[in-house]
Amino acid sequence: DIQMTQSPSTLSASVGDRVSITCRASQSISSWLAWYQQKPGKAPKLLIYKASILQSGVPSRFSGSTSGTEFTLTISSLQPDDLATYYCQQYSNYPFTFGPGTKVDIK
Amino acid sequence: QVQLQESGPRLVKPAETLSLTCTVSGGPINYYYWSWIRQSPGKGLEWVASISYTTRTNYNPSLQSRVTISLDTSKTQFSLTLTSVTAADTAVYYCARSPTDGPNYFDSWGQGGLVTVSS
Numbered sequence: 001d002i003q004m005t006q007s008p009s010t011l012s013a014s015v016g017d018r019v020s021i022t023c024r025a026s027q028s029i030s031s032w033l034a035w036y037q038q039k040p041g042k043a044p045k046l047l048i049y050k051a052s053i054l055q056s057g058v059p060s061r062f063s064g065s066t067s068g069t070e071f072t073l074t075i076s077s078l079q080p081d082d083l084a085t086y087y088c089q090q091y092s093n094y095p096f097t098f099g100p101g102t103k104v105d106i107k
Numbered sequence: 108q109v110q111l112q113e114s115g116p117r118l119v120k121p122a123e124t125l126s127l128t129c130t131v132s133g134g135p136i137n138y139y140y141w142s143w144i145r146q147s148p149g150k151g152l153e154w155v156a157s158i159s160y161t162t163r164t165n166y167n168p169s170l171q172s173r174v175t176i177s178l179d180t181s182k183t184q185f186s187l188t189l190t191s192v193t194a195a196d197t198a199v200y201y202c203a204r205s206p207t208d209g210p211n212y213f214d215s216w217g218q219g220g221l222v223t224v225s226s
Binding site for chain 2: 001042044049087093097100101
């Protein structure tokens with residue numbers, strides 16, 4: 001199985017800050033990576049797929065990038081509504097695997 | 108706007124079978140790829156199984172001996188059965204859709220249902 005790791009595990013930032021979350025794959029997954037946002041008690045919501053393509057309806061402050069097996073989700077200007085846990089998921093190989101999540105708190 | 112809704116018993120006894128159904132509304136069931144994903148506090152998000160509209164199936168090897176996914180296009184539903192459950196199978200179970208057939212991300216999710224394994 002492809003192992004996904006995320007850092008940091010928790011992040012506390014102020015409204016308006018630029019925030020970045022990193023996801024690493026244990027082997028090459030090309031750009032077959034998605035990012036999800038999960039708010040407490042809710043299902044995950046797709047933000048980005050194919051590493052950098054913004055899902056329709058997702059605010060443009062979210063963006064994704066890649067460098068080799070390292071992927072980054074960036075929130076350009078953190079908003080109160082962005083309080084959530086963020087997960088990456090690889091879909092290069094079966095079984096699909098998710099990262100352990102990064103919890104974003106608002107200071 | 109497609110909507111997915113999980114249904115099924117929320118309490119299952121150890122060693123028995125967990126059965127869940129996902130009803131798809133507001134969109135076609137054909138030409139998409141349908142999955143079950145679960146989330147437990149100890150293991151995070153875990154992909155369980157997927158089925159294409161052509162009924163081609165894929166299973167997580169860690170569960171493959173106990174899990175079956177099926178599709179009923181006439182009812183626009185797909186289902187999950189998990190046999191010989193233990194407390195480790197306690198989780199929120201989500202059904203989800205992928206936008207095209209085959210390995211993919213999940214663009215629509217059901218609200219999820221907590222299934223507890225306990226006597």
